[in-house]
Amino acid sequence: MRDTIHFSGAGGVGMSALAQIAAMEGKRVSGSDRDFDRGRNMQVKAALEALGVKIYPQDGSGVNDATSELALSTAIEDSNPEVIKARALNVKISHRSELLAGQVNRFDSIVVAGTSGKSTTAAMLFAVLEAAGLGPSIITGGALVQLKERGLIGNAFRGKGRILVVEADESDGSIVRYTPKTGVLLNITKDHKELAELNKIFLEFAGNCGRILVNADDAQARALLPAAPAFGLNTEGWKAANVRLEPFASRFSLNGAEFYLPAPGLYNIENAVAAAAAAALYGVRPETAAAGLKDFRGVERRFRLVGEKSGVKVIDDFAHNPAKVSAVLKALRHAGGGRVFAVYQPHGFAPTRHLKAELIDAFVTGLAPQDLLLMPEIYYAGGTAAKDISSKDITGAVAAAGRAARYFSDRGAIPAELAKLVRSGDIVAVMGARDATLSDFARQILEVLP
Numbered sequence: 001m002r003d004t005i006h007f008s009g010a011g012g013v014g015m016s017a018l019a020q021i022a023a024m025e026g027k028r029v030s031g032s033d034r035d036f037d038r039g040r041n042m043q044v045k046a047a048l049e050a051l052g053v054k055i056y057p058q059d060g061s062g063v064n065d066a067t068s069e070l071a072l073s074t075a076i077e078d079s080n081p082e083v084i085k086a087r088a089l090n091v092k093i094s095h096r097s098e099l100l101a102g103q104v105n106r107f108d109s110i111v112v113a114g115t116s117g118k119s120t121t122a123a124m125l126f127a128v129l130e131a132a133g134l135g136p137s138i139i140t141g142g143a144l145v146q147l148k149e150r151g152l153i154g155n156a157f158r159g160k161g162r163i164l165v166v167e168a169d170e171s172d173g174s175i176v177r178y179t180p181k182t183g184v185l186l187n188i189t190k191d192h193k194e195l196a197e198l199n200k201i202f203l204e205f206a207g208n209c210g211r212i213l214v215n216a217d218d219a220q221a222r223a224l225l226p227a228a229p230a231f232g233l234n235t236e237g238w239k240a241a242n243v244r245l246e247p248f249a250s251r252f253s254l255n256g257a258e259f260y261l262p263a264p265g266l267y268n269i270e271n272a273v274a275a276a277a278a279a280a281l282y283g284v285r286p287e288t289a290a291a292g293l294k295d296f297r298g299v300e301r302r303f304r305l306v307g308e309k310s311g312v313k314v315i316d317d318f319a320h321n322p323a324k325v326s327a328v329l330k331a332l333r334h335a336g337g338g339r340v341f342a343v344y345q346p347h348g349f350a351p352t353r354h355l356k357a358e359l360i361d362a363f364v365t366g367l368a369p370q371d372l373l374l375m376p377e378i379y380y381a382g383g384t385a386a387k388d389i390s391s392k393d394i395t396g397a398v399a400a401a402g403r404a405a406r407y408f409s410d411r412g413a414i415p416a417e418l419a420k421l422v423r424s425g426d427i428v429a430v431m432g433a434r435d436a437t438l439s440d441f442a443r444q445i446l447e448v449l450p
Contacts, residue, residue, distance in 0.1 A: 002068040002091075007031040008058065008082045009073030010048060011041045014096050017139045017156035018071065021103065023051040024158035028066070032058040032082065041436075047153045060085040067091050071099055074172070097174035100166070103139065104178040107164035110278055111178055113205060114186030114221070115170070115198065116323045117271050120263070121186060122167040123299045124275035124292075126157075131292030132284045135161030141169065142318070145297035154300065163282065168205070176204045183209030184278050185225065186271075187218040189323040190358060199224055213277055217270065231277035233266075238273055245334045248305065257286035260294050264303060265331030303331060306442045309449040311424025316442040320347050320433035322358035328431060329366030338425030340371040341418060343445070345411070345432035346378040346394070349385040359394055364401040372404045372421070376411035379435045411441070415448040422449065 007019040010031025023029045031053050035041040045055055056062030060081035063070055070086040070093045077083070086093055104111060112122045119142030126144065129136040136159045138144070143154025168175045171193070183206060188198050199220075206212045206225055214225045216232035233240040237255070243266070244251040250261045250269050254276060261272050276289040298304065301318040308314070319328045325344065332340050342363070346352040352359070363373050375391040395405035408414050418428060430442040 004028040005069045020156040030054040101177040109164045109180035110182040111180040115191040118167040121271040128279045128292035135159035136163045138165045140167040142299040181210040183212040188220040255286040267327040314446040315429040319431040322362040325362040341428045347434040
């Protein structure tokens with residue numbers, strides 16, 4: 001009997017989330033991934049198997065007479081053995097974006113959108129809804145620490161209730177396929193696409209939502225949806241007062257409730273207000289939201305303290321676009337008082353070319369004269385990318401604007417150089433996306449500090 005859905009590329013963030021939800025709902029699930037075949041990403045493989053997902057080599061054997069549907073990630077080519085086998089067996093083939101849209105549209109979904117802060121806001125909203133006893137589910141791009149502590153991968157969970165929280169990526173345009181009951185638009189800044197194209201995507205998304213909340217503190221988002229109900233630090237009904245920023249936490253009051261948030265920076269207060277405002281639509285009071293966030297465990301690679309050695313802190317963060325880099329640099333100013341050593345690895349040639357001017361401005365305005373930017377070469381994931389831009393183009397422009405910046409053709413030379421430069425009170429922040437080795441690199445830096 002054909003009753004098994006097979007996920008090709010099951011180790012990826014998007015596909016593993018969908019595979020987990022299916023398995024948690026009691027469906028028969030199998031999967032494969034080229035990384036698993038190469039002995040990589042084995043923790044994800046083990047976590048999927050613990051949920052009952054049968055893992056096959058990606059050689060076509062996973063698609064068989066029991067397979068009812070083949071789910072593909074965008075990385076799977078038509079020449080893949082599993083695609084060829086599925087066509088031979090007349091198995092239904094679906095793509096990740098279709099499956100995610102199907103999940104969004106069958107739940108009472110809250111879709112968190114915007115170019116920055118989605119993973120953290122979705123995680124905060126999940127924590128608040130759990131505290132309210134609503135049994136939420138979640139599908140997101142960042143691993144929630146609280147879910148990892150339950151032995152899960154961290155990017156998906158099927159709760160007992162009808163609410164599904166989803167982080168929506170606008171980069172591939174699939175967000176316009178969603179028809180959620182509730183949409184949340186955090187911000188709009190130049191990222192994967194130009195502002196004009198982003199505005200078009202987010203406007204269509206908003207039109208598909210049963211209701212939409214918009215961040216009034218983001219001028220671009222508010223201008224796009226001027227009549228939509230709004231939240232924000234200074235918005236009537238959602239004014240954050242008595243804001244106190246601490247090294248790795250924040251305190252503020254909101255609608256009479258006192259919040260302690262174990263996450264730093266004004267941007268995380270903005271994320272918390274967004275979560276509280278969205279939860280309020282489901283009857284959750286600010287006091288309950290505060291209770292849900294007081295022990296917030298965070299999201300992997302979002303201002304995570306790797307460790308401290310000889311008074312030097314090392315931070316690991318996913319910041320990769322200009323808005324995120326700026327937000328992290330502002331938060332670092334409150335995290336210790338010493339110098340900031342920003343280690344930033346661009347996550348691709350096309351994004352770096354697209355955001356060059358904005359990245360330069362983010363570092364020039366976000367770094368102090370005593371700080372230092374250290375950049376290895378742009379991360380190359382393979383393919384036919386035009387390598388007509390270098391990290392050297394960024395560091396050169398930042399240095400020309402009066403901020404200290406250095407380029408390293410060999411990333412491996414950075415830890416030893418930092419060991420010579422840092423002193424007690426300084427902070428090293430490793431920033432970047434896509435490269436799975438960046439967290440290990442941050443730990444390597446901590447290890448070599450004197």
